[in-house]
Amino acid sequence: MWDTCxxxxxVELPTELAERVEAIQKTxxxxxxxxxxxxxxxxxxxxxxxxxxxxxxxxxxxxxxPS
Numbered sequence: 001m002w003d004t005c006x007x008x009x010x011v012e013l014p015t016e017l018a019e020r021v022e023a024i025q026k027t028x029x030x031x032x033x034x035x036x037x038x039x040x041x042x043x044x045x046x047x048x049x050x051x052x053x054x055x056x057x058x059x060x061x062x063x064x065x066p067s
Contacts, residue, residue: 009036 013021025032 021032
């Protein structure tokens with residue numbers, strides 16, 4: 001698919017949530033990687049669409065500006 005490399009991420013979570021994450025990581029180590037990949041993909045797509053929308057809005061604004 002694509003090249004990958006490991007990344008260590010340390011976050012502060014509420015204790016109950018941290019315990020759940022640790023339990024999931026023990027039973028399915030790939031799951032957290034998939035969650036992070038999903039979240040980052042959504043964020044990247046959102047930023048891309050937002051930036052394109054801002055550019056499109058700028059084009060419309062420029063077209064409406066009086067000469």
